[in-house]
Amino acid sequence: MIEFKLPSLGADMDEGKLLEWKVKPGEPVKRGQVVAVVDTSKAAVEVESWQEGTMHEQLVGIGTTVPVGTVLATLLEPGVTAEAAAPQPRPQPQAPPAAPTVVAPPAPPPPAIPAPAGERKAVSPAARVRARELGVDVDQVAGTGLRGAVTLEDVEKAVRAAKPPAVAAKPPTAASKPTADRTAEMRKAIGAAMGRSKREIPHYYLAETIPMERAAAWLARENGKRPVTERLLMGAVQLKAVALALAKTPELNGFWAEGAFRPSASVHAGVAISIRQGGLIAPCIHDVERKGIAEIMRDLADLVARARSGSLRSSEMSDPTITVTNLGETGVEAVYGVIYPPQVALVGFGRIEVRPWVDGEGGLRAMPLATATLSADHRVSDGIRGARFLAELRERLQHPEEL
């Protein structure tokens, strides 16, 4: 029997609320398939299974909040049928029964999705937010969504029905703020993770001015050849340069776990993405060192869109091996970031700006420059190694055609 657990989704998430099962009991599950959707303070996260099998028992009910590591469901190993598995008593959340596999009397087929009778019903994230804003008890609202889920429209309909039109007439606008709750929760989560980082990680900080003339000229040429829909951003170029530069300083890429550093063979670059209503999330693009810039760009556009609509995958939250932040977008010259545990480094890019530059021959000229910074963990590396990384990053950005 395979245990499907709620994975860790980053330092600032220690529990999640089950929103939806994507697979019914008896249905096959492939590696990497999304099995459940879990709500966190930052986003609704699609939780993937890393093992193949058949969905067996779903141990946690929709609407239940459970800590990271909880067994959400059991899966049967490939080839094992429900009949071969033992009949199980109605399981208790967090206490999965031991897994008898061989000698077992025939069991009835696994139950279909349990009817929500007596349980808390399924409510879409948007509906919950709106319900909280409007002070509506979602349990009293009739759901018209998938499997009786309460939708945003259901909540608003319920309010219109309950209140005189004069009061309920104000329609929600696209600009209506998310609940203060959600923002406050995210603030709290970020504060906890960053507080832990500053307490536990002995940070050191380095900065390097990088000439961006060649990268900018290369990008302009590339984009001149590309249709509007396939244009590239400097952010994608910078991500690739970071990933390649890390090859020479593997002690910046990986995790600090149980008192030791575990380097990662691949660069899963966490990208700091600001949420429009406030807050920050840094899901990753996997295997950046192996991808072309066009592919990184597509992944980046997709990731930003999904981060902002609140729909990310668990592997994107749990896998980042380093974070890259491009705060230069907002106009700052340099950003000295706080490392996101359990990572051990963060790379920041400031704005690209034309400034005076003295070239190798002593000539003064105007040059687009950017300040790249590194925040790194002294438990794992020293300034001299960090300096080497920044020098390599600068060199990589002088040869954009090789990225």
Add this chain to the structure above:
Amino acid sequence: MNDTEIKSRVVQIIQSVAPEVEPGELRSDRALRDQVDLDSMDWLRVIVTVHEKLHVDIPEADYGKLRTLDDWTAYLRPKLAAGA
């Protein structure tokens, strides 16, 4: 399309990228990026949406001409007239 219509289409497109924007609060003669929180990814989405909805391709070299809503209207007017 007259100038008012062009402007309102552009505002709609900006709103599709930045839903918090209140159209009434946008000043046509002030830099858009001072009034709306648009990073380079958002800006690219605006450009791509203009391509999809209005069928006007804006080369990167022209981004600098599109500072204000008035700039947008002046830029799109001849292109939309030529396409119509």
